[in-house]
Every structure is written in structure tokens, then in C-alpha cells.
Amino acid sequence: MAALCAIIFDLDDTLVDQAGAARRAVVGWAAEHGISGVDVAHRWEAVSDRHYRRYQSRELGFQEQRRERAREFLGVEVTDVDADALFAGYLTRYEAQWVAFDDAVPTLRRVRDAGLRTVVLTNGDDDHQRLKLDLTGLAAEVDLLVSTSTLPASKPDPRSYLLTCERAGIAPGEALMVGNSLAHDVLGPLEAGLDAVLLDRDDAHPEAAARRISTLHDLSW
Structure with a gap:
């Protein structure tokens, strides 16, 4: 592995x-x-x-x-x-009204402290999402932002994950995707060869056949 x-x-x-x-x-x-x-x-x-x-x-x-x-x-x-x-x-x-969740910055810093890169892959307009990172104080915690407006396809198209890995200079098997959408952040990445964890803050997917956490504080790798 x-x-x-x-x-x-x-x-x-x-x-x-x-x-x-x-x-x-x-x-x-x-x-x-x-x-x-x-x-x-x-x-x-x-x-x-x-x-x-x-x-x-x-x-x-x-x-x-x-x-x-x-x-x-x-x-x-x-x-x-x-x-x-x-x-x-x-x-x-x-x-x-934009605000980062309380567990966002501590988790991003924990990832970096472990020697891993912090990457964001988002279905959205690049300028809009960069502004969001700036206004929420997350920009300094993220090594690479990939917005799908800069890609030929959005999540859950496999190309979105593969091209993100390519931009990050890593292989799909060297990446873990974390997000709140079962389709976009778990099933899509798994199909593309990435590992994935579902962030299910409100217990909306109790039957999901995936690794599932209720807070980023519980994220492990």
C-alpha cells in the first residue's frame, strides 16, 4: 500500500x-x-x-x-x-456569514504536523472559493486549492479527483478524501482509486458502507 x-x-x-x-x-x-x-x-x-x-x-x-x-x-x-x-x-x-467550523483549523494543522499536505477540492468557482478561504481564515492552512471551475469536470466525475492528485504531485493511492457528501466525497473518490472518509455531522448516513466520522476531530489516517 x-x-x-x-x-x-x-x-x-x-x-x-x-x-x-x-x-x-x-x-x-x-x-x-x-x-x-x-x-x-x-x-x-x-x-x-x-x-x-x-x-x-x-x-x-x-x-x-x-x-x-x-x-x-x-x-x-x-x-x-x-x-x-x-x-x-x-x-x-x-x-x-461565512465561518469555518471549530474543528477545521485544528484538523488542518494536525494534518500538516503529521507531514502531510492539506488540499481542498471543491465544486465551485475558483475566485469565489478563494475568497471564502480568505474570509474564513483558512487560506493560510491550505497548501493547495483546486476548484472544479479550473477542471474539465466536477465531482463526482473521476477526472476531478485524478487531476487534483496530479496537481498535488501525488498518486491517487497516496491521497485520502474527506467530505460531507457520500456521492462526491466518498463514492466518487473510491472509484477513482483514492481512500475516503465521510464527514457525517448530523448522522444523515447511518447505513453508509464507508468510514464515517461526526467531527473532524475524529479524523485519523
């Missing part, structure tokens, strides 16, 4: 509380546009997931998916310029 050289982390909802930031941000933004109710956050999540998947599959560009999310959620037919302006109201609130 090859010696472990790097641990590859997912970013959103693994190192950064992306879902929490989105929930907190959308409530005030929606209220500004006369939308309220207990289901606001859930509706925004559903709309966002649908159009972000279209972006991940290369059906839409990054800015286009933002426009479509704003149009559908607010129920308006507006120009691209107006859609951009509408989404900006949400984006300002969203970025202000």
Missing part, C-alpha cells in the same frame, strides 16, 4: 458552514423583498441546489446560475443586469 502523502478536503459544509451561512443570509434578503415564512430557507436551498447542479454540469455559467436562483426564488422576470443586482443583496449577507 502506498504511503499517505495528502489529505484532500471538501470545502462547503466540511470546512466551512456554507448551509448555515445561506440560511442566515436568505431570511433578511427575502424579507427585504416581501417574502417570509418558516419555509424560506428550505425554498432557497431547493432553488439553489437545482441551479447549482446545472452549473456543476456545465449547463449554466457561474453568474448565470446566480441569476436563475434570484429570478426563481423572487418570482420575477428581469434582465441579467437587474438579476445581478438582486442577487448582490443576498451575496453581501451570505459572505458576511
